[in-house]
Amino acid sequence: MIAAVAIGTSSSAQRIGTTYVIDGDTLSIAGQRARIWGIDAPDRPAGMKQAARAYLARLIRDEGGVSCAFDPRANQAMRRQRAPACPSQLRSYDRIVTSCTLRRSGADLAQRITRAGYAVDWRGYSAGYYLSQQQAAQRQRAGLWASQPRQMAALAADRGRQRQGCR
Secondary structure (H helix, E strand, C coil), rough: EEEEEEEEEEEECCCEEEEEEEEEEEEEEEEEEEECCCCCCCCCHHHHHHHHHHHHHHHHHCCCCCCCCCHHHHHHHHHHHHHHCCCCCCEEEEEEEEEECCCCCCEEEHHHHHCCCCEEEHHHHHHHCHHHHHHHHHCCCCCHHHHHHHHCCCCCCCCCCCCCCCC
């Protein structure tokens, strides 16, 4: 099942139409898949994956949509600014790896889902850019940290390993 969320027009998103929330870190906007940069939402067990997807869909709906940096130059500039030591590929499994912002607030989508406890910082890509949000969610037992603390801790530990030179 894919959750649909309507979005509006935005020059940075370059999309009009419907956003589909595939899982807690993947969107489809006007047929183009976007993997949210720097975080990882749980894929297993199914209940955790569904909870992350549902949270992301609600967040995007409540914010009136999302804009993602599909332009390669803007995408690369974001990565250099946030994690200069971690150059990463622009594509993963036929998805553009990118940052997204929420339409109403302009907030960083990855920051919000991580702070809410439905994703973890993936240091091999982010160099710890979202680590403070992850730690706050864990301390406050937000989101999946309340219902699935062991699984979230295991995911955080796995994604917290930063290999030399990042990924």
